[in-house]
Amino acid sequence: xxxxxxxxxxxxxxxxxxxxxxxxxxxxxxxxxxxxxxxxxxxxxxxxxxxxxxxxxxxxxxxxxxxxxxxxxxxxxxxxxxxxxxxxxxxxxxxxxxxxxxxxxxx
Numbered sequence: 001x002x003x004x005x006x007x008x009x010x011x012x013x014x015x016x017x018x019x020x021x022x023x024x025x026x027x028x029x030x031x032x033x034x035x036x037x038x039x040x041x042x043x044x045x046x047x048x049x050x051x052x053x054x055x056x057x058x059x060x061x062x063x064x065x066x067x068x069x070x071x072x073x074x075x076x077x078x079x080x081x082x083x084x085x086x087x088x089x090x091x092x093x094x095x096x097x098x099x100x101x102x103x104x105x106x107x
Contacts, residue, residue, distance in 0.1 A: 031103075037073045038103035039082040039096070044071040046089045059088045 006016055020030035047056050053067040062081070070077040070085055086096055 034103040035100050036075075036079060036082070038099050039079065039086065040071055040073040042091070042095075042099045043082060043086050043089065046086065046091060047071070050089060056085060056089060060084050 010016060019025075020027075020033075025033070047053070047067075051059075052064075053071070054064040057064045057067045060081075062085075066077065066081070067085065070082055083096055086099075087093075091099075
């Protein structure tokens, strides 16, 4: 956020902080959220180039709504399912590692 906007908001009584601060997340919890979101984004990008959600769901013996939730970063979807879906969409373990390594876990 630009400094001038931050100052205007703070002058009007708004408290500025991160999502992790607002939710009271530990650094480990915040990192896990960022990893999950990075995997979700990567899955969607990779899948859209190759197949529909229904086709991916059939490949991993799941359902289209479950794939939609996975791509949306829904907390009910396990990281294991995210990784299985990425592998089914053609990602290598190295690709998955790169996605995780690139997640902004400094929040």
